[in-house]
Amino acid sequence: MSDGVRSGRRLIWIALIIVVLLAFIAYGVEFYLKRTPPSLETITYLTHGSPTSQWLVLSFSSLPAGVDANNTGQIPEYQTSQALNGTRIGVYCEQTVTKESTSVPGGNSTIGACAQFVTYQQTGWYWDKENDLLFVHYLGGSNVEISIALEAGAKSHG
Numbered sequence: 001m002s003d004g005v006r007s008g009r010r011l012i013w014i015a016l017i018i019v020v021l022l023a024f025i026a027y028g029v030e031f032y033l034k035r036t037p038p039s040l041e042t043i044t045y046l047t048h049g050s051p052t053s054q055w056l057v058l059s060f061s062s063l064p065a066g067v068d069a070n071n072t073g074q075i076p077e078y079q080t081s082q083a084l085n086g087t088r089i090g091v092y093c094e095q096t097v098t099k100e101s102t103s104v105p106g107g108n109s110t111i112g113a114c115a116q117f118v119t120y121q122q123t124g125w126y127w128d129k130e131n132d133l134l135f136v137h138y139l140g141g142s143n144v145e146i147s148i149a150l151e152a153g154a155k156s157h158g
Contacts, residue, residue: 042148043147047146048143050140064148067149071141077124087137089121089123091117091119095115
């Protein structure tokens with residue numbers, strides 16, 4: 001086989017590979033565009049309070065796409081109200097010790113003292129679809145913004 005024929009076949013194979021690659025790229029772009037999530041709208045609430053555990057309860061008729069706070073970042077979703085109610089924010093005494101006290105008038109008594117304090121920052125949110133309510137447990141403070149992302153066209157009554 002002559003060098004010219006080999007070069008011609010090689011060019012045909014290269015052209016065929018390029019066409020197949022372009023077809024895969026075009027299909028991939030079309031597939032990606034079809035799977036792109038719908039645009040989101042954000043509703044932001046500005047809160048003022050002490051830097052402690054805070055609750056925000058709002059009327060929402062659809063499941064939020066996400067909830068964020070400007071002081072702690074993304075707030076995780078909980079699947080049940082019981083799980084959300086188990087979250088803690090602040091300093092808690094995790095272990096106590098008992099001591100005898102003689103300084104109490106009338107005799108001896110025992111008092112409890114905290115032996116170990118633990119700081120928690122377990123923020124969270126839960127959407128109650130039965131009652132169209134959104135519960136947000138967050139760390140308060142001055143000028144804390146709670147941002148709630150909704151799919152375009154979703155309704156809130158907050």
